[in-house]
Amino acid sequence: MPDLERRFTIRANDFVNAGEVSLEIQSILKHIGFNPALIRRISVCAYESEMNVVMHGGDGEALLKVSPNSVTLVFTDQGKGIKDIELAFKPGYSTANLKHREMGFGAGMGLPNIKESADSIEIHSEEGHGTTLNIGFELEGDFG
Amino acid sequence: MTSVKLSEIRDLLNATVQVGDDKLNTSVSACCAGDLMSDILRGATQGTVLVTGLNNIQVIRTAVIVGVAAVILVREKLPDETLVAHARKHGLPLLSTPCTMFSACGRLYEKGLRGVEKQVYRSGLRKGITGNP
Numbered sequence: 001m002p003d004l005e006r007r008f009t010i011r012a013n014d015f016v017n018a019g020e021v022s023l024e025i026q027s028i029l030k031h032i033g034f035n036p037a038l039i040r041r042i043s044v045c046a047y048e049s050e051m052n053v054v055m056h057g058g059d060g061e062a063l064l065k066v067s068p069n070s071v072t073l074v075f076t077d078q079g080k081g082i083k084d085i086e087l088a089f090k091p092g093y094s095t096a097n098l099k100h101r102e103m104g105f106g107a108g109m110g111l112p113n114i115k116e117s118a119d120s121i122e123i124h125s126e127e128g129h130g131t132t133l134n135i136g137f138e139l140e141g142d143f144g
Numbered sequence: 145m146t147s148v149k150l151s152e153i154r155d156l157l158n159a160t161v162q163v164g165d166d167k168l169n170t171s172v173s174a175c176c177a178g179d180l181m182s183d184i185l186r187g188a189t190q191g192t193v194l195v196t197g198l199n200n201i202q203v204i205r206t207a208v209i210v211g212v213a214a215v216i217l218v219r220e221k222l223p224d225e226t227l228v229a230h231a232r233k234h235g236l237p238l239l240s241t242p243c244t245m246f247s248a249c250g251r252l253y254e255k256g257l258r259g260v261e262k263q264v265y266r267s268g269l270r271k272g273i274t275g276n277p
Contacts, residue, residue: 089273
């Protein structure tokens with residue numbers, strides 16, 4: 001399988017298109033031929049991360065990397081950053097506003113869902129300077 | 145595992161089919177209900193019908209991300225053109241029922257559908273979280 005690298009732009013507060021990057025990532029993964037369980041895990045992580053960038057991150061980007069042994073998602077944004085990372089991973093903790101909640105978000109399950117689906121998570125965040133979230137998935141015969 | 149056709153669900157819930165008239169033979173085996181998309185993302189999977197009161201575009205995107213078989217809007221909520229267009233684009237059946245969330249779920253449960261608690265597809269992180277101290 002050839003290595004693949006794709007970059008996508010995510011716009012702050014663009015609720016008309018929020019989620020479309022993740023659907024495109026999902027479509028690429030389906031095209032490659034990964035099994036549905038793996039595609040689901042990666043798609044859920046992509047969607048939760050994309051929504052986080054749209055809602056909290058300011059403008060940002062998503063990077064999809066597929067290599068023979070792994071799939072990696074990297075979400076980078078220039079937003080307000082996360083004050084307390086440990087708290088942000090706590091199920092039910094949310095800083096979503098009314099607009100986010102009207103859209104069906106703000107359950108406080110975004111990062112917990114990512115944690116549940118990923119094989120590895122690396123997160124760097126500084127208040128006022130944005131966040132980088134690197135999510136890894138190992139490939140172990142995940143085709144078909 | 146009980147499986148129920150979308151056409152049976154339509155009749156059971158007195159629902160109208162907004163998108164997917166050609167897919168009413170599809171069978172579902174589980175149900176996931178809620179208005180919080182992250183809760184849906186955690187539970188729902190292929191072969192699940194999603195019952196929700198949330199009537200906006202993110203419902204369609206969430207449903208496609210986890211691969212649910214159909215979406216049912218409760219309380220007679222009708223999708224707008226954008227929602228219908230997106231559901232069509234992704235081949236996702238979309239129904240609208242006059243039932244409340246509770247009644248819709250009750251009828252589906254009575255019919256034999258169960259929740260997604262047992263469908264947890266995977267558990268936990270293998271390597272832990274790294275990054276900021």
